[in-house]
Amino acid sequence: MNAGDSILRLADVTRPIEFDLSRPLEVEVGCGKGRFLTARAKANPDCDFLGIERMLERVRLFDGKCRREGIANAKVLRLEALYTFHYLLPAHHARRVYVFFPDPWPKRKHQSHRLFGPLFLNALWKRLEVGGRVEFATDHREYFEAVRACFAADARFEEVEPMPRPPEVWTEFETMFREQGLPIHAAAWKSLPADDSPLAPLVIPESAEPREGVVRRSGASSKSGVQ
Ligand SMILES: C[S@@+](CC[C@H](N)C(=O)[O-])C[C@H]1O[C@@H](n2cnc3c(N)ncnc32)[C@H](O)[C@@H]1O
Numbered sequence: 001m002n003a004g005d006s007i008l009r010l011a012d013v014t015r016p017i018e019f020d021l022s023r024p025l026e027v028e029v030g031c032g033k034g035r036f037l038t039a040r041a042k043a044n045p046d047c048d049f050l051g052i053e054r055m056l057e058r059v060r061l062f063d064g065k066c067r068r069e070g071i072a073n074a075k076v077l078r079l080e081a082l083y084t085f086h087y088l089l090p091a092h093h094a095r096r097v098y099v100f101f102p103d104p105w106p107k108r109k110h111q112s113h114r115l116f117g118p119l120f121l122n123a124l125w126k127r128l129e130v131g132g133r134v135e136f137a138t139d140h141r142e143y144f145e146a147v148r149a150c151f152a153a154d155a156r157f158e159e160v161e162p163m164p165r166p167p168e169v170w171t172e173f174e175t176m177f178r179e180q181g182l183p184i185h186a187a188a189w190k191s192l193p194a195d196d197s198p199l200a201p202l203v204i205p206e207s208a209e210p211r212e213g214v215v216r217r218s219g220a221s222s223k224s225g226v227q
Pocket residue numbers: 029030031032033052053054055058079080081082099100101102103115171172173174210212
C-alpha cells in the first residue's frame with residue numbers, strides 16, 4: 001500500500017479484493033472518520049487495515065487523515081459491510097474485525113436492519129482467521145445483549161476479554177458518548193475451527209436491507225439517507 005490515496009477504488013464490485021496475504025489484516029466495519037483505525041495503523045506498520053464505511057463524507061475525512069499523517073497501511077472502502085464481508089474479503093485472513101457503535105436500530109420494527117445476525121456471523125467467521133477476534137462496543141444496552149445472544153447461539157465463536165481501548169483510540173462516537181457520561185458496553189469473541197462450507201448466495205429480505213437514517217418509502221418529501 002502507498003500513502004497518498006487511501007480510498008480503495010474497485011474496478012469491479014463483483015471481484016474479490018486482492019490483499020497482500022503475507023501481511024496481517026484488520027478490518028473495521030462502519031469506521032466513520034477513522035479515528036480508531038488510523039491510530040491503530042500508525043501503531044502497527046506491519047499490518048494492513050481496511051475500513052468499510054458507506055457515508056461519503058466520512059470516507060473523505062478518513063482519507064484526509066491518512067494523507068495528512070502519511071499513513072500508508074490503511075485503506076477505506078465505501079461499500080456496504082455485509083456485502084463486502086460476504087463477497088469481497090479473502091477467506092480466513094483477517095486477524096481482527098472491529099465493530100464499534102454500529103447503528104442500534106432501537107425501534108422494534110427497524111431491528112431487521114441491524115448488522116449483527118446469522119448472515120453477518122456466517123460471513124464474519126469465513127473472513128476471520130481461526131482464532132481471529134471480533135471486538136464490539138456500543139452504548140445501547142439492549143443491542144449489546146442481542147449481539148451477545150447472537151454469538152452465544154453460534155458454536156463457531158467463543159467469548160473472550162475485550163481489548164483495552166485507551167482514550168487515544170476511542171472512535172468519534174465513543175468519545176462523544178463518554179463525554180455525555182453514557183455507559184459503554186464492550187465484548188469480544190474469537191473464532192473457533194469449524195466446518196468450512198462455502199457461503200450460500202446472499203439473499204436479504206427487503207425488510208432487512210441496509211439503510212442509513214430514516215427512509216420513507218411513500219410520499220414526495222421523503223428524506224432518504226441512502227447514498
Ligand atoms: C453510529 S456510526 C459509528 C461510527 C464509528 N464506528 C464510531 O464509533 O465513531 C455507524 C457508522 O457505520 C456506518 N454504517 C452503518 N451501516 C453500515 C453498513 N451496512 N455498511 C457500511 N457502513 C455502515 C455509518 O455510515 C456510520 O458511519
